[in-house]
Amino acid sequence: MSWRPARMGSAGVGTMARRADGTKKNRREPLPDVARQLFVFSGNECAWGDPNCTTRLVTAEDGWVGEIAHIIGAELTSARHEAWGGKDVDDLRHFSNLILLCKVHARNIDDKNSRDEFTVEYLRAVKERHEAPYRYGMEQLEAEFKDAVASNRVTPATTMRRYFDWEGEGLEPEEEAQTLDLVSQLAGRMGTLTRQARQVLALVVKENEPNCQLIERRLMTDPTTLISICEELAGVEAAELYVDEYGDSLPRVLLLSGAVSNVAEMWGQLREFTEDEGIDLNDILVNLDFSLLD
Ligand SMILES: [Zn+2]
Structure with a gap:
């Protein structure tokens, strides 16, 4: 039989x-x-x-x-x-x-x-x-696989009103338009990353440049995978792996501001904005819903 x-x-x-x-x-x-x-x-x-x-x-x-x-x-x-x-x-x-x-x-x-x-x-x-x-x-x-295919859809910000009001800098309409344009570029770049890379990035922003061990533990990944993710993030100038050449400290993942060159403080601002407004940063950086800034 x-x-x-x-x-x-x-x-x-x-x-x-x-x-x-x-x-x-x-x-x-x-x-x-x-x-x-x-x-x-x-x-x-x-x-x-x-x-x-x-x-x-x-x-x-x-x-x-x-x-x-x-x-x-x-x-x-x-x-x-x-x-x-x-x-x-x-x-x-x-x-x-x-x-x-x-x-x-x-x-x-x-x-x-x-x-x-x-x-x-x-x-x-x-x-x-x-x-x-x-x-x-x-x-x-x-x-x-479905996640990877379906979840890279970016919902762009259209006004960033909520963000500008939170920032309270009283920008000129022209300056607001420029910022909106830069954030749209950033959103587009985030959409080219794998979900895993966006998860690492969100964690690095939230924890303000944590060491690799923390990332590996939280995201249940391994050193080899993390290195390749960091290369991916460096490719869009979002973050890079920093290894202390004297080995005095654990390797860390540092944020880059190159993705939106004119907004050097962008990552820190994003962290503070989401904390103050009770928004989950993952919804913006991982799920790509930039309309949360509106
Ligand atoms: Zn048998």
Whole structure:
């Protein structure tokens, strides 16, 4: 009751085998997408978890050695077939009814001498427990990808009225227009950064140039990633990594004012403005809603 996806996607997938009497078998091969999904969520390891089996499903020496086994067997004489209350034989090759195992464990759950030890509920739990971290990881990746694609939309400031009123400098309309223009340029540059880089930048502004350890801890990142993020930030002249050449202090991330060259104090002002006005700086620098300045 198993299937090797050596021919993944090739002809023959989905065909129906016949019994000796010529009638069609219930058992059908998994659809290529289902087989692929099973493999992605396997982590290339047998799903058996008690005790944990670490047999690789694809090995360098033998290639594919895994087996796709049915939890509820498809044929009348198959393991756990009595648990099938359905009508549509296609349900039996659904993702939820298939489990990816090494040869030994696939044989164990199907063998007449041992299969009664393994109930449908038990095997579903085995499958779920093994697949969960990989599924979760994939969902995270997808979410991050969607996030990266969708979240770079900049909502520009149109008047910066709220900001100017807070600043209370009584600027001439012309000066206000210039500032608005500079902030619009800044917003445009922020929109070219990855979300992660914007998160680092927002933290650096909030914490007023913290050391790398604090950033790594807060954003759960590692030194290598942080260095590449700092390069990204330096590319738009927003912030740069500062390493004390005598190693007397921890590396820090320093803010640059080059992004908006005429507003040297911009970062500090932005920090004070958001603190005074009860605005989350992340909403401006990470979520790119510059209309909060209006
Ligand atoms: Zn195994």
